[in-house]
Amino acid sequence: MNQAQSFTLDGADVPYRPGQTIIQAALAAGRYIPHLCYHPEFKPHGSCKLCTVKVDGRDMAACTTPAAPGIAVESDTQEINDQRRMLVQMLFVEGNHFCPSCEQSGNCMLQAVAYDLGVMSPRFSHLYPSRPVDASHPEILLDFDRCILCELCIRASAEVDRKSVFALSGRGITKRLIVNAASGRLADTNLAASDKATQVCPVGVILRKGGAFAVPIGKRKYDLKPISARALEDAPRPPGARHG
Amino acid sequence: MPNDTLPEPGVDDALNRNRRDPARLVQILREVQTQYGYISPAALTHIAGAVGLPRARVEGVAGFYSFLHTRPAGRYRVLFSDNITDRMQGSGRLFDYFCSKLWLERGKTSEDGLIRADLTSCTGLCDQGPALLVNGFAIPRLTEERLDAIIDLIRARIPVPAWPHEHFEITENVRRKDILLDHALQPGDAIRAAIARGPRAGLETASNERSWREAVLSAPQGPVATLEEIKRSNLRGRGGAGFTTGLKWEACRSALGQMRYVVCNADEGEPGTFKDRVLLTRYADLVIEGMTVCAYVIGAARGFIYLRGEYRHLLDPLEEVLEARRNAYLLGHGIMGQPGLDFDIEIHVGAGAYICGEESALIESLEGRRGVPRNRPPYPVTHGYLQQPTIVNNVETFCAAALIAIHGGEWYRGFGTAKSAGTKLLSVSGDCARPGVYEYPFGVTIRDVLEDCGAVDTQAVQVSGPSGVCLDETEFGRRIAFEDVPTAGSFMVFNRQRDMFEVARNFSHFFAHESCGFCTPCRVGTTLLRNCMDKLHAGHGSQHDLTEIVDIARVLQATSHCGLGHTACNPLFDTLKKFRPSYERRLSSLAFSPAFDLDGALAAARQMTGRDDAGAHLQPEAAEGAGR
Ligand SMILES: Cc1cc2nc3c(=O)[nH]c(=O)nc-3n(C[C@H](O)[C@H](O)[C@H](O)COP(=O)(O)O)c2cc1C
Ligand code: SF4
Ligand code: SF4
Ligand code: FES
Ligand code: FES
Numbered sequence: 001m002n003q004a005q006s007f008t009l010d011g012a013d014v015p016y017r018p019g020q021t022i023i024q025a026a027l028a029a030g031r032y033i034p035h036l037c038y039h040p041e042f043k044p045h046g047s048c049k050l051c052t053v054k055v056d057g058r059d060m061a062a063c064t065t066p067a068a069p070g071i072a073v074e075s076d077t078q079e080i081n082d083q084r085r086m087l088v089q090m091l092f093v094e095g096n097h098f099c100p101s102c103e104q105s106g107n108c109m110l111q112a113v114a115y116d117l118g119v120m121s122p123r124f125s126h127l128y129p130s131r132p133v134d135a136s137h138p139e140i141l142l143d144f145d146r147c148i149l150c151e152l153c154i155r156a157s158a159e160v161d162r163k164s165v166f167a168l169s170g171r172g173i174t175k176r177l178i179v180n181a182a183s184g185r186l187a188d189t190n191l192a193a194s195d196k197a198t199q200v201c202p203v204g205v206i207l208r209k210g211g212a213f214a215v216p217i218g219k220r221k222y223d224l225k226p227i228s229a230r231a232l233e234d235a236p237r238p239p240g241a242r243h244g
Numbered sequence: 245m246p247n248d249t250l251p252e253p254g255v256d257d258a259l260n261r262n263r264r265d266p267a268r269l270v271q272i273l274r275e276v277q278t279q280y281g282y283i284s285p286a287a288l289t290h291i292a293g294a295v296g297l298p299r300a301r302v303e304g305v306a307g308f309y310s311f312l313h314t315r316p317a318g319r320y321r322v323l324f325s326d327n328i329t330d331r332m333q334g335s336g337r338l339f340d341y342f343c344s345k346l347w348l349e350r351g352k353t354s355e356d357g358l359i360r361a362d363l364t365s366c367t368g369l370c371d372q373g374p375a376l377l378v379n380g381f382a383i384p385r386l387t388e389e390r391l392d393a394i395i396d397l398i399r400a401r402i403p404v405p406a407w408p409h410e411h412f413e414i415t416e417n418v419r420r421k422d423i424l425l426d427h428a429l430q431p432g433d434a435i436r437a438a439i440a441r442g443p444r445a446g447l448e449t450a451s452n453e454r455s456w457r458e459a460v461l462s463a464p465q466g467p468v469a470t471l472e473e474i475k476r477s478n479l480r481g482r483g484g485a486g487f488t489t490g491l492k493w494e495a496c497r498s499a500l501g502q503m504r505y506v507v508c509n510a511d512e513g514e515p516g517t518f519k520d521r522v523l524l525t526r527y528a529d530l531v532i533e534g535m536t537v538c539a540y541v542i543g544a545a546r547g548f549i550y551l552r553g554e555y556r557h558l559l560d561p562l563e564e565v566l567e568a569r570r571n572a573y574l575l576g577h578g579i580m581g582q583p584g585l586d587f588d589i590e591i592h593v594g595a596g597a598y599i600c601g602e603e604s605a606l607i608e609s610l611e612g613r614r615g616v617p618r619n620r621p622p623y624p625v626t627h628g629y630l631q632q633p634t635i636v637n638n639v640e641t642f643c644a645a646a647l648i649a650i651h652g653g654e655w656y657r658g659f660g661t662a663k664s665a666g667t668k669l670l671s672v673s674g675d676c677a678r679p680g681v682y683e684y685p686f687g688v689t690i691r692d693v694l695e696d697c698g699a700v701d702t703q704a705v706q707v708s709g710p711s712g713v714c715l716d717e718t719e720f721g722r723r724i725a726f727e728d729v730p731t732a733g734s735f736m737v738f739n740r741q742r743d744m745f746e747v748a749r750n751f752s753h754f755f756a757h758e759s760c761g762f763c764t765p766c767r768v769g770t771t772l773l774r775n776c777m778d779k780l781h782a783g784h785g786s787q788h789d790l791t792e793i794v795d796i797a798r799v800l801q802a803t804s805h806c807g808l809g810h811t812a813c814n815p816l817f818d819t820l821k822k823f824r825p826s827y828e829r830r831l832s833s834l835a836f837s838p839a840f841d842l843d844g845a846l847a848a849a850r851q852m853t854g855r856d857d858a859g860a861h862l863q864p865e866a867a868e869g870a871g872r
Contacts, residue, residue: 045619046619046763046805047762047763047764047805048763048764049763049764049765049803049804049805050764052802052803059802059803061805064619083798083799083802083803086795086796086799087764087765087799087803090764090765090768090769090772091764091768093768093772094767094768124772124792125775127768127771148764149761149767164298164300164301165300166300167298167300167301167303167304168304168307168614169300169303169304169306169307169308170307170308170761171307171308171309171310171597171614171759171760171761172756172757172758172759172760172761172767172770172771173756173759173761173767173768173770173771174761175761175767178300178303178304178307179300180298180299180300181299181300182285182286182288182289182299
């Protein structure tokens with residue numbers, strides 16, 4: 001491994017290996033930067049913009065910006081967290097997120113990030129899109145109302161499952177997730193419940209039928225620890241490094 | 245998945261014309277769309293199988309572009325240009341006239357499947373509006389009489405290609421010529437000059453042995469010497485960002501790759517811009533000459549012209565120019581007898597997406613995908629078309645490069661200002677007597693342009709389109725130049741009768757319609773901004789909405805993925821600062837006011853119960869306010 005190269009994050013040194021992005025280096029060093037569309041197992045594409053930080057004063061997405069020696073990264077500032085709160089509010093009003101009746105509640109990254117950032121209200125008028133549920137598949141349910149268009153399922157299905165079950169259509173605010181079938185129904189795709197694509201949705205779109213309340217509310221992933229702590233536990237570490 | 249309907253017979257022709265190449269997917273879809281009025285589910289399935297892509301990916305590409313439909317959208321698809329200049333020329337009234345005569349609802353296909361009418365972003369005919377597109381072909385100068393004629397043609401079910409030619413006559417309105425528009429070059433002059441530069445200039449052998457051009461013994465240093473002239477000229481890109489062309493070409497030339505590509509950005513989507521249309525109509529040889537010089541300099545064998553769908557009427561004439569140049573050995577193998585000097589150009593036609601003017605989105609579209617801007621770095625100069633080194637330049641930039649190849653960089657620098665070499669084409673429209681294309685040396689003042697175009701009583705000028713800057717009369721002494729008021733060419737004039745709030749509202753609709761939707765801030769933020777503006781327009785706004793606009797705009801500026809999102813709030817910032825009274829006039833109260841008018845919703849109940857006393861109103865003050 002290369003000799004320690006480092007940059008600063010909110011004033012403190014963060015070591016990195018060449019090739020790492022800012023967010024990878026930060027998470028590996030036990031430093032949380034809020035994110036939604038970034039997933040350690042996939043190539044980052046930088047669409048949610050929650051991870052936006054200031055790099056030497058310039059706004060950059062931490063998940064796509066390579067770490068570089070000596071850069072000064074600001075993340076946990078009032079201004080940047082205000083921006084993040086607004087981005088989260090945008091995502092909430094764009095879809096239909098009724099958390100109390102959502103079976104993903106407690107396991108949902110959007111909800112967890114909102115709590116962690118202290119988002120207290122949706123702020124904007126809801127857009128109330130009409131996005132019908134697809135319950136055609138015997139094992140998997142799609143509740144499009146909650147899709148935040150992070151493209152993780154698309155990436156997982158194409159890159160890991162080699163199936164391309166999911167894709168995007170539409171443009172701008174009409175952009176939406178579609179499935180790979182002329183009928184438009186999930187049952188007519190070759191999705192299997194064991195596919196990676198069924199395991200990556202950060203919110204409550206791709207749901208396993210029948211397993212909704214196996215873990216009761218109150219005992220779920222982000223009920224026990226805030227996402228800022230959980231994300232660090234889940235981050236890949238250099239071999240030998242300790243978690244926590 | 246089995247499908248009981250077969251694809252239309254023409255689908256295979258479209259596939260074959262495009263070599264079943266997935267990179268040509270947008271072209272395939274566009275051709276099927278043209279032939280059948282929409283792309284049927286069976287056609288999508290068939291195309292996906294033929295080009296070897298998942299069906300959903302093909303459907304997703306079709307769903308991205310405004311001019312592609314996956315449901316029947318009428319035999320006649322009529323799109324009224326909805327730029328603010330069209331509005332000022334009465335397009336709103338004409339659209340209503342058209343719809344009411346044909347019993348149409350906006351965006352809904354008529355029950356007999358004959359026709360669908362909707363609005364579209366600026367079609368680049370601002371100097372001869374209002375304009376529309378029918379099945380992709382542009383019709384300028386709309387009047388009620390012209391619409392009556394169109395309605396008759398539609399009712400008689402005459403196919404668009406058989407409509408009287410006069411409806412489609414587009415004029416160039418060139419009003420002021422300078423070194424570019426007044427050039428006296430013959431096709432081939434610039435290429436000949438570039439080749440001739442080598443031996444005379446006596447430069448050392450190029451440091452870049454990777455470029456196969458250096459193997460052409462008769463002109464070993466021509467590319468380098470020409471590049472030096474481009475660099476010496478200080479030419480900067482005319483498409484908006486203003487990057488130094490010489491440095492771009494040099495970076496592309498020295499980038500590692502198997503192939504290099506030259507792309508002419510003829511997407512010209514910025515509302516109020518139409519100078520590239522004029523260049524492609526009257527000066528196509530100069531554009532192509534510039535592309536060929538670029539190919540010679542960087543060592544490219546293939547080029548593309550990405551022509552916006554709105555300029556479909558230019559496709560056939562441009563193909564003819566390309567063919568004539570092939571016949572004259574100005575394109576193809578061994579151009580001008582130079583062994584190894586091979587270069588040819590294909591035209592790709594867009595399908596209604598402003599974002600495809602952004603260079604990396606343009607390349608995505610060229611590769612047959614949704615026009616979503618890429619993450620940068622890497623930039624197109626090193627990783628462009630098919631991940632190979634690629635030059636993307638504006639139409640006008642290539643024209644200037646051709647002039648420089650002949651006359652040299654020193655000559656070119658003699659025009660314009662110290663920091664902005666050469667001339668700039670402006671597309672002037674709006675409230676003026678002589679709209680059209682004006683070429684000026686950089687440094688011309690706003691006031692001089694206003695005088696030349698016959699603008700009187702001017703309140704404001706929007707320079708460089710909605711993503712540019714709105715100038716009020718205190719700023720008319722400022723200059724068109726990179727160091728003062730940079731511009732991609734749009735110059736829209738507003739007189740004192742115009743409501744600058746409505747101008748900004750029109751622009752907010754434009755950005756919401758054109759956001760590609762990739763990133764959260766732009767996808768949702770442009771819609772929230774549009775909704776705020778509509779709320780103000782409806783008289784339901786409050787001071788709170790004005791601060792909300794500023795807050796949303798800041799987040800867009802800071803966190804958006806590309807220039808569209810970064811600049812989408814410019815018109816709102818500018819008009820809020822410079823024309824604030826036009827906003828405040830509309831506020832129903834100075835504090836918070838809900839988007840939903842509760843009291844208004846009770847009106848029906850009041851009518852039914854015959855009550856109108858104070859108890860039947862929720863907010864007596866607001867009710868009075870609404871009546872104003
Ligand atoms: C949203 C957006 C739209 C753009 N549209 C155009 C366009 O229509 N034509 C153009 O030449 N450049 C456009 N650009 C700029 C291009 O990305 C690119 O900078 C330009 O084509 C480079 O050519 P130049 O250096 O010759 O200006 C656009 C940029 C953005 C962000
Ligand atoms: S379904 Fe889930 S994983 Fe897929 S794009 Fe939507 S939010 Fe992301
Ligand atoms: S800023 Fe807008 S246009 Fe640009 S990538 Fe984001 S959503 Fe797309
Ligand atoms: S996590 Fe970086 S943009 Fe989404
Ligand atoms: S809480 Fe239901 S989707 Fe996040």
